Amino acid sequence: MTMSREEMEQMVKAWLQTVEQITRSEGLPVVPDEKTADPLWVDVRELRLKYLIPIKRVKKFFDGLKEGKVYATRCPVKNIYYFPPQADCPVCMDENLEWVEVSGRGQLLTYTVIQVKPASYMHYPDYVIAIARMDEGFNILCWMAVEDPATLKVGMHVKLVVKRREPEGFLTYYLEPA
Numbered sequence: 562m563t564m565s566r567e568e569m570e571q572m573v574k575a576w577l578q579t580v581e582q583i584t585r586s587e588g589l590p591v592v593p594d595e596k597t598a599d600p601l602w603v604d605v606r607e608l609r610l611k612y613l614i615p616i617k618r619v620k621k622f623f624d625g626l627k628e629g630k631v632y633a634t635r636c637p638v639k640n641i642y643y644f645p646p647q648a649d650c651p652v653c654m655d656e657n658l659e660w661v662e663v664s665g666r667g668q669l670l671t672y673t674v675i676q677v678k679p680a681s682y683m684h685y686p687d688y689v690i691a692i693a694r695m696d697e698g699f700n701i702l703c704w705m706a707v708e709d710p711a712t713l714k715v716g717m718h719v720k721l722v723v724k725r726r727e728p729e730g731f732l733t734y735y736l737e738p739a
């Protein structure tokens with residue numbers, strides 16, 4: 562199911578009105594759980610949640626996206642790749658990881674079409690989540706840009722591309738059939 566942001570806001574608004582009616586008539590903001598019918602207390606506080614994630618030490622990754630490049634980090638001691646890039650090596654605690662541009666070539670290991678989406682993703686059309694083994698020997702998990710998921714085959718060649726995620730319009734990486 563796809564829902565526009567407006568439809569989503571409408572749905573939340575309608576639900577809040579229902580809660581208000583129940584509170585008025587019953588004297589308590591207690592509603593039944595949709596699945597189990599167990600009583601749920603609807604807290605009066607309302608939170609709008611946006612995560613803020615510090616990226617100072619991995620900023621090169623985001624600068625790369627702007628240039629259409631995808632970077633990983635690599636531990637020069639253990640030759641381990643980290644993707645999405647990490648600033649520190651958790652194996653040897655090295656803080657001097659190297660930045661390496663990902664070749665972008667790989668093979669499709671597995672994929673799934675997401676039709677039942679979490680509430681915060683309901684404004685997206687159905688999307689494909691895929692895992693690819695890159696030529697460098699590490700895996701990348703991300704959305705796969707493909708017209709028709711029926712054309713996907715495990716083992717097929719894929720490439721990593723930078724595209725905008727709509728409707729938000731931010732740059733991110735996708736796999737694509739190569």
Ligand SMILES: [Zn+2]
Nearest residue numbers: 636639650653
């Ligand atoms: Zn290391």
